[in-house]
Amino acid sequence: MGKGKSITLLSILSVIVAFVLVMTFVRFPVGIKNYNSLLGAVELDYDLAGGTAYTLTLADDNEEEVEDINQVIDTLEYRLGELGYGAFSVKAIKSMDEGSVDYEIRIETKTTETLSSDIAVVAAYGELKFFGGTSTDSFTEILTDVKVVDNAKYKGEVTTGNYEIDIEFTKNGYDKLREAIADNSTYYLKITLGEKEDGTENVLFQDDIADTTAYFKNHVMALYSPSESTARQMALQMNSGGLAYKYDVDSGVEVSSPYGEDVATKCAVAIITLAVVIMAVMIIVYKGFGLITALSSLLFILGEGWLLIGVPGIVLNMGGVIGILAATVLNAIGMVVLAKRVKEEFVNSEKTVKAAVNKGFKAALVPTINLNVVSIIFALAIFSLTKGVVRCFAITFGIGAAVAAISTLVFTRMYSSLILPLAKDKEKFLGFKRESAKGVEVEEAE
């Protein structure tokens, strides 16, 4: 590539990168509004930006004494996780005063539009109960000695305003129900799940089911709700088991991040510091080629950052921050592999700089791909099997590994094609010395 063409392309690229850098990191007023920068556009989870805290206290009409508070915490955490909350905190707190018996529970999580109703679901009281009898008013509780439900799934809107939940019965539960029905020509079944907000029984189903074929398909019973949120909540409540105690939920207050104040900004500074120091070290160690890798690393940081807002549904939490830091390290390793290969090709042979760079890229291709593919494999495995903060680590690390591969193999190649033609003395620019030249220097010194 000619010098003129290199300068033109490099100038255009620099302007684009400078523009993207400004858009990424600088906040500025636009008319009466403010442009909030990329950092402002990244959606932050509760552990980085704070959220809302709800306090649950045992209701006055709660009947059962709390025997295992850890089980309550587990149920609440399970429900929050199932509702899609990534970072949250559930704590049981009891006064140190003598005579204090009951724990209050504090739930802290990201503020969302549906948080208030979600917390109501999370704290929903009551278990799935089955009642049966030959007339509508002679119900007795049945199926008390067996596990009845294997799984409950929200299926979606089946007809307008009708949302389906499929309850998969266990074989034992289904057989017991069939036995109970078998002796009667009419059999009324009522299924309840805790209480409604007004304290009345929450009846999910009530009908004559003497003919089970109309209601069951392969041990699966379909129930319907007029509201999507109620249907989702019911499925969740059935799966997580009943919360045996009745809690009152307060109206919630704003809460700061558990990691301290301005933690998101501090994390951003930590990431930028890491990237800048790595770039500086690369330049010091690998001179001209270090500069090329440093510029590519800059594109890596921008690419990772913009993908965080480009990929829908990413809510950044501390796991995500650690993922970005790890991906930045991975990118640096890739750059070192490449720089070392280029240097080796030049130093140990009589190749020209251009030939050594080409050969170096070729030699670094498989190691770089291996390095990043293995990282992506682990990230995908963690992403598909975990939830919450660890999943966010997998997302940012996986995205980072993919961008790092592009950065090492494409951006570095592009920058070396643009920058090397501009160097008058390419060997001096790269700072590489051939083994033979080193030998001559030693001889001269002697």
Add this chain to the structure above:
Amino acid sequence: MNALNKKYKLFIVISLVLLVVGMTIFGIFGFNQAIDFKKGYEVRVSIDNNVGNAKSVLEDATESYFDAKGIVSAEYAFQKMDDGKTLVYKFREKISATESDIETYVQNKLDTDVKNNGVAVGAGVVEVDAFYGEVLGNDYFEVGWLLLALGIGVVITYVYALIMEKLSGATATVGASLLASLLFVAVMGITRIPAYPFVGYGIALAAVLAAALSIATVGRCKEELKNSASAKLNTWQIADKVMKYEGKKYLFTVVAVLIAAVALVAFIVPYLIIAAGQMAIAGLCACFAAYFGAPLVWAAIKGSKKKKA
């Protein structure tokens, strides 16, 4: 030539000592917990209104109470609620305080220090409420799922490495990854660095980084074996040669991980220090396992295959 030279023997001894000691400590005591996880204590101080910017005085007054009790800020984590009108201080250990003691101290400060336009608002305008209690929590760390995910990751990596780097390379890669994860757990046990909530990332990072570094290293071993066919070097000599070539890469990785850790620590936030410590341990374990372990396993398997051939 002696197959297991000094550095490999040292590597095996160090690994075994760390694993035995670390796992024993881990087996007896488990992971150490951080403030705010599993079990702790909290002091909650709140005011009913913000007359004269009382909330800023509230923070100073509460912290001066802790100072007076000899409790330094490194011993607690701090959180604000309700726009700063409620402050939550979390402790790992019990503190010598009572609710009424805190309430009286902070109330006195507020009664004298809260001012409107420089004039003290007087007693009883801002009411203080203090609470001191024990906290139970859960780490909500799905260890089972994470280990399953890492297991699947290891299996897929093994298959991938088998295709790219043959049996010796794949075994070395996966071996180093597993060793790094175990070393991480062992070192966490020994150092007693608080585990939750970051321990999951630590284990994952150690495993991933070790696998990624190892596969690149065994790739280099394979390449050197091919290039030095005429020199008739045995696999141990090739492994030694590759370790020399790769030294800088590993040194750079260690430096980069430590810089990442220092970047987090620089902000002196207790939780980030925990994350930083774990990140450093994970990175060091990964580099140690990959730098020494991967060439060792590769040379041993490749060497025995060559002998058979």
